[in-house]
Amino acid sequence: MLATQAMLEQGIHVEGINFYTGFCVEGHTHAIRKKDKAKPKRNNALWVAEQLGIKLHIIDVIDEYKDVVINPKHGYGSNMNPCLDCKCFMVRKAHEWIKEHNFDFIITGEVVGQRPMSQRRDTMPVIQRESGAEDRLLRPLCAKILPATLPEREGWVDREKLFDFNGRGRKPQIALAEKMGISDFAQPAGGCCFLTDAAYSGKLADLWSARGERRYELDDIMLLKVGRHLRPRPHFKIIVGREEGENRFLEGYRKQFTHLYTISHPGPLVLLDGEANNDDLQLAAQLTARFSQGKMAETVRVELHEKGAAKRELDVAPLTNEEIPVEWYL
Amino acid sequence: MSHHQLDARRMLCPMPVIRTQNFVAKLPAGDTVDVLCTDPGALHDIPAWCRIHGHEIIGTQEQDGELMISVRVGINAD
Numbered sequence: 001m002l003a004t005q006a007m008l009e010q011g012i013h014v015e016g017i018n019f020y021t022g023f024c025v026e027g028h029t030h031a032i033r034k035k036d037k038a039k040p041k042r043n044n045a046l047w048v049a050e051q052l053g054i055k056l057h058i059i060d061v062i063d064e065y066k067d068v069v070i071n072p073k074h075g076y077g078s079n080m081n082p083c084l085d086c087k088c089f090m091v092r093k094a095h096e097w098i099k100e101h102n103f104d105f106i107i108t109g110e111v112v113g114q115r116p117m118s119q120r121r122d123t124m125p126v127i128q129r130e131s132g133a134e135d136r137l138l139r140p141l142c143a144k145i146l147p148a149t150l151p152e153r154e155g156w157v158d159r160e161k162l163f164d165f166n167g168r169g170r171k172p173q174i175a176l177a178e179k180m181g182i183s184d185f186a187q188p189a190g191g192c193c194f195l196t197d198a199a200y201s202g203k204l205a206d207l208w209s210a211r212g213e214r215r216y217e218l219d220d221i222m223l224l225k226v227g228r229h230l231r232p233r234p235h236f237k238i239i240v241g242r243e244e245g246e247n248r249f250l251e252g253y254r255k256q257f258t259h260l261y262t263i264s265h266p267g268p269l270v271l272l273d274g275e276a277n278n279d280d281l282q283l284a285a286q287l288t289a290r291f292s293q294g295k296m297a298e299t300v301r302v303e304l305h306e307k308g309a310a311k312r313e314l315d316v317a318p319l320t321n322e323e324i325p326v327e328w329y330l
Numbered sequence: 331m332s333h334h335q336l337d338a339r340r341m342l343c344p345m346p347v348i349r350t351q352n353f354v355a356k357l358p359a360g361d362t363v364d365v366l367c368t369d370p371g372a373l374h375d376i377p378a379w380c381r382i383h384g385h386e387i388i389g390t391q392e393q394d395g396e397l398m399i400s401v402r403v404g405i406n407a408d
Binding site: 018020024042043045046047049050054055056057058059060222248252 | 340342343344345347348351371374375378379381382383395
């Protein structure tokens, strides 16, 4: 937002590009969960673009991004976050976009030393090089401590009006925002990508381990954001809706998955992912009962919709907390 | 001028916006599109996208958890 405003103040025409990878946090979970209904569901990129008065192009890169997540050349951060590869990928896509749309250069809000992987003095040139953007990539917030880029050398941008921010602190950015009259801005650090989240990364690693291969589809990564995930056996896991909004979201997947729900008591919708034999289905039904309001009852009636089979009803004893090993929880 | 319908149900934002953006890009000014959605976030995001790009929201309806957002393609939009 600050980098864009700095360009606008120099009279430069700027349009925004926002890449949608499928791992963006945004308002997804808020949109799904009923208890979060009151939370704002705005898309921050759109909101920022509107505040700045610029156009914003949102680009679906879900399929292309898979290779970044699955085979990151520069490795992962503390979780499954391939930050440096991700930045190289996005700047490369932005570079392709500007060539196609006759724009002259790319700006980002990066600051030297701000992030441990992708915004270090030694990795920022890697992004320029591997993206192919080279010196058409300008970082207005720290340009003064980096070599001059093409737009600066050509005089399209006045380098003297750019900034020399560095390090993790955000005081200079906050002061600049105040000077620019910007009082409301999106969450300043991290938190925008599920791959930086330890719990989410653990579920993704489990998915790959269970499948015996590192691949995913959009539905897989959406489902990792929703519900309580338990893997009682290596060959199947269950996803338990935690509240009405999640149950409604999971309902959309009923045709693709074996699913269960309690009929004698109110309870969650449970999806079963994997191959389950009769013993497994019995166990899944007991778990479904455990997470229902009948968890203290002697028996709970569960309706089972096995993929490709007629529905049937099972009377089961809910598992107790003690019968559910903590390792089952993903 | 033609009227179109776009199904973006069961998609979470920003997919309904992306679908709208890509669909509208092929249409001439004055055409209208009813975008069907289920993500309540679309009620904020599609109008915001329209304001940014010069399109007009001509109506929104909600029924049984489904939303219909009607958009008129702008004259100077892209």
